[in-house]
Amino acid sequence: MPPARHRRPRAVHSLLAGASAVAIGLSGLVLADDTGAHAADTDLITNGGFETGNPTGWSCTVGAVQSTTAHSGRYALQSSPGTGDTGECTQTVPVKPSSSYTLSAWVQGSYVYLGARGTGGTDPSTWTTSPGWAQLSSGFTTGPDTTSVTVYLHGWYGQPAFLADDVSLLGPGGPQPSPSPTATASPSPTATATDPGSPSPTGSTSPTGTASPTATSTGKPPGLPKHILTGYWQNFDNGATVQRISDVPAAYDIIAVSFADATATRGGLSFTLDPALAARLGGYTDAQFKADIAAKRAAGKRVVLSIGGQNGTVWVGDSASAATFTSTAWALMQAYGFDGIDIDLENGVSSTYLGQALHALAAKAGSGFILTMAPQTIDMQSTGMEYFKLALNVKDILTIVNMQYYNSGAMNGCDGNVYSQGTENFLTALACIQLKGGLRPDQVGLGVPASTSAAGGGYLDAGTVDRALDCLASGANCGSYRPDTTWPGIGGAMTWSTNWDAKAGNPVAGTIGAHLHAMP
Secondary structure (H helix, E strand, C coil), X not given: CCCCCCCCCCCCCHHHCHHHHHHHHHHCCCCCCCXXXXXXXXXCCCCCCCCCCCCCCCEECCCEEECCCCCCCCCEEEECCECCECCCEEEEEEEXXXXXXXXXXXXXXEEEEEEEECCCCCCCEEEEEEEEEEEEEEEEEXXXXXXXXXXXXXXXXXXXXXXXXXXXXXXXXXXXXXXXXXXXXXXXXXXXXXXXXXXXCCCCCCCCCCCCXXXXXXXXXXXXXXXXXXXXXXXXXXXXXXXXXXXXXXXXXXXXXXXXXXXXXXXXXXXXXCHHXXXXXXXXXXXXXXXXXXXXXXXXXXXXXXXXXXXXXXXXXXXXXXXXXXHHXXXXXXXXXXXXXXXXXXXXXXXXXXXXXXXXXXXXXCCCCEEEECCEHXXXXXXXXXXXXXXXXXXXXXXXXXXXXXXXXXXECCCCCEEECCCHHHHHHHHHHHHHCCCCHHHXXXXXXXXXXXXXXXXXXXXXXXXXXXXXXXXXXXXXXXXXCCCCCCCEEEEECHHHHHHCCCHHHHHHHHHXXXXX
């Protein structure tokens, strides 16, 4: 008898109901030990203690220097985030290529972030919530062509003012960049606080040094529509309509085959058509499955292999497992004709090593590579969460993130308020976090269950999803929550699953799909 297959891929997180989402602040706490630096290292930050009495050397959206509370000396930076602004302050610093650096700062307040962008490697980001002074610290190594990095401090949307002091970047100095650190332009009030590449929520991408040489200028593979409908296809029978790939309606632009299996080797992947499903379909063979994938691709659709699900056990936590993941994923792409993969892991995500594996896979696949993700809502509440860090790490090759807006209870929106699942506000206020947290608009999709049978909670009718898409794209048809800006290039929507959609009469394909493809 074959091993048990994955069933429903969405875990129910009932303990997250209500305002408990706020507790993530403590989970991101990073308190640094004093880190010794090499004798040749110097502090590259200008005015890191703010003892000039002003933010000289820094570019801030709303930041100012105050003398009421300081970690050391007389002055410290104070910045007050707004509903559409994280109160970010940045400084661009000259560095040397292929060199190690230690970044640190003393901070105080709710959701205070410290990080660096443009390192040419894995951009560091750390954060904390602390009523008193606490030190944040992280390290990074610059890429072989990196001559400057941008250090940032910021809070979070709608949170109280935060303080920062004694900011330090220890390491070998580099040539002065042009423009100088003090000439850096201030971001707009709605600038993304944690975006490693894009200067504003609706701006174009500016890939970091980790970009694959095969990435396109927008990061979106050619041939896809502006607004994408993604659907998961079940490689098992759990009461939904059983389907061949050829049965999936043409409204679906990306079909995610669920799921790959983990092998005994860490990072290893395999895939086998479920024999019970094949029997239910009258004998669905590997050859027919591959032919159906080829036919969908010929019709302009994309088919990807989903990794994970509720019971997924794929572990990529070191260089060896990353290499195994890349080689086995690539072998399956070649064997079945998959255009790429979907990351639906619900545990054990490493932004460093899985990011490494995905970049290597994209380099093998070329410019048509499709990379989608389906994180849980808790995984995308903050840029300090590992899944969000992964999405930003692979932003240069990422097609779309279809967060699961279900099975999650209530969550924080980007305005700091708590919203309940199963409402339009839940979709728009949580999508706003990703849109202002660094992803391009075309990389943000709304993941919804196809019917009440498809998830434990969070179902919305197709009309409500359409209104949420309109609200995000144009500001029309909003609920009580209305974003302070719009994103006409919003990525699209996803559903679990094409099978449950068929069981319900295809409201996702027929209504949401038609709406997406009619949007300007």
